[in-house]
Amino acid sequence: MKVLFYHLTPFALAHGGLQIQILQSRSALQALGVQVEFLRWNDEKQTADILHFFGRVPIDILRSAHAKGMKVVQAELLTAQGARSRLRLALEKMVRAAMGGPLPRRLLGASNSDSYRLADACVALTEWEALLMKTLYGAPSARVHVVPNGVEDAFLNSQPAKRGPGLVCTATVTERKRVLELAEAAVLAQTPLWVIGKPYAESDPYAQRFYAVAKAHPATMRYEGAIEDRMKLAQAYREARGFVLLSAMESLSLSALEAAACGCPLLLSRLPWATTVFQESACYCPVTSSAARTATYLRQFYAAAPGLKPPPRPLTWREVAQQLKRLYETLLSRPNPA
Numbered sequence: 001m002k003v004l005f006y007h008l009t010p011f012a013l014a015h016g017g018l019q020i021q022i023l024q025s026r027s028a029l030q031a032l033g034v035q036v037e038f039l040r041w042n043d044e045k046q047t048a049d050i051l052h053f054f055g056r057v058p059i060d061i062l063r064s065a066h067a068k069g070m071k072v073v074q075a076e077l078l079t080a081q082g083a084r085s086r087l088r089l090a091l092e093k094m095v096r097a098a099m100g101g102p103l104p105r106r107l108l109g110a111s112n113s114d115s116y117r118l119a120d121a122c123v124a125l126t127e128w129e130a131l132l133m134k135t136l137y138g139a140p141s142a143r144v145h146v147v148p149n150g151v152e153d154a155f156l157n158s159q160p161a162k163r164g165p166g167l168v169c170t171a172t173v174t175e176r177k178r179v180l181e182l183a184e185a186a187v188l189a190q191t192p193l194w195v196i197g198k199p200y201a202e203s204d205p206y207a208q209r210f211y212a213v214a215k216a217h218p219a220t221m222r223y224e225g226a227i228e229d230r231m232k233l234a235q236a237y238r239e240a241r242g243f244v245l246l247s248a249m250e251s252l253s254l255s256a257l258e259a260a261a262c263g264c265p266l267l268l269s270r271l272p273w274a275t276t277v278f279q280e281s282a283c284y285c286p287v288t289s290s291a292a293r294t295a296t297y298l299r300q301f302y303a304a305a306p307g308l309k310p311p312p313r314p315l316t317w318r319e320v321a322q323q324l325k326r327l328y329e330t331l332l333s334r335p336n337p338a
Helices: 017-031 059-067 086-100 110-119 127-137 179-189 205-216 230-239 256-262 270-281 290-307 317-332
Strands: 002-006 033-038 052-053 070-076 122-124 145-146 167-171 193-196 222-223 242-245 266-269 284-285
Touching: 002 017, 017 033, 017 052, 017 256, 017 317, 052 059, 052 317, 059 070, 070 317, 110 127, 110 242, 122 127, 122 317, 127 145, 127 205, 127 270, 167 179, 167 230, 167 256, 167 290, 179 193, 179 205, 179 222, 193 230, 205 222, 222 256, 222 317, 242 256, 242 290, 256 266, 256 270, 266 270, 270 290, 284 290
Parallel strands: 002 033, 002 052, 052 070, 070 122, 122 145, 167 193, 167 242, 193 222, 242 266, 266 284
Antiparallel strands: none
């Protein structure tokens, strides 16, 4: 079995959780004996049984892969859609239907949303995103599969440690992660906070505003950039009083899973991805522009954290790869359409 991984955004231009997901999935699949390569755009002789596309696969690529006899797996992160209210999702579905309804498909042409209907399998990270794939984009229920992210052994095998007085947040310093808003709330709540991460660009105005808050409040804020050493990052989770991530939108946060693997209490934005994955095993804060309101939730979490039960153990990347391998095998057992 040979699988090609493909994603349109180069890692050099945007670091983050998707990069970890792709690399860890590839490594774990290879350990299970699956031949995995990255699709080489300049290699006309490259062959495979399956194209696993991370994102929404363009229709022309999907059809070309089918023409070459490949099965196509689409794994798009519905990060923005997953943070919308049910009312807004219902309106979006109505608008989508209205735009697609008056004219026949042959006149409209195929849109990339048709990839949900044409792909051999659609992989979602959460049950919530699986539902969105089916209800918003018309993915056939039988073709939608939930395969969550895994966690590296450095976190799962880390040893318990004495927890300190500070909270920790691991995130890219960008608007979507709301790190600046969290820092401002931590200052108001007077709860010690260590932010671990880096911006996409040092010159980013949002990052500069965050740096200013961190510099102005050294008694509350700790910021030293990212931690690349996974063992040291696991130690940071183990020694933290609690983990906080108040993003405006997420798909399935790898940092939240890492913190959970280290037994760290969680405070997350009250969004469907979080409530469906962690349910009663985490505390939640509404996404709000009020720093004072966020500070109230932060103080409550800080006080309660020592008495909270640890979240459930996440999957290993090997367990994730086992699920993907079974999916691939199932797809290859089916005949190609005539």
